[in-house]
Each structure stands twice: as structure tokens, then as C-alpha cells.
Amino acid sequence: MTLVRPHDCVRCGVTIQPGEEFGAVDVLDPDGDLEVLLCPDCAAALRRFLDGGS
Numbered sequence: 001m002t003l004v005r006p007h008d009c010v011r012c013g014v015t016i017q018p019g020e021e022f023g024a025v026d027v028l029d030p031d032g033d034l035e036v037l038l039c040p041d042c043a044a045a046l047r048r049f050l051d052g053g054s
């Protein structure tokens with residue numbers, strides 16, 4: 001997946017520019033699949049959360 005336009009991180013709101021690293025997360029909501037983008041910091045935080053680590 002490659003960004004063609006800047007996107008905001010859904011968690012902290014920082015702008016992710018094309019060419020920068022980012023995380024993508026598939027989310028299920030009542031309307032179906034949704035893919036959201038996270039900055040690397042938030043992606044790392046989410047990974048720690050999902051891993052159940054402290």
C-alpha cells in the first residue's frame with residue numbers, strides 16, 4: 001500500500017506524508033471493512049496493546 005496523498009493518523013492526528021512510514025489497520029464497523037492509517041508511533045502502541053504487553 002502506498003500513499004498518494006497525505007493522511008491524518010486516526011489516533012493522534014499527525015499528518016502522514018506520502019513516502020513516510022505508516023501503519024494500516026483493518027477495522028470492522030457496522031458498515032463493513034474499514035482501513036485506517038496510523039503513524040508509526042501509534043502503530044507501535046497499538047501493537048503493544050494487541051500483544052497484551054505492559
Ligand SMILES: [Zn+2]
Pocket residue numbers: 009010011012013014038039040041042043
Ligand atoms: Zn499517531
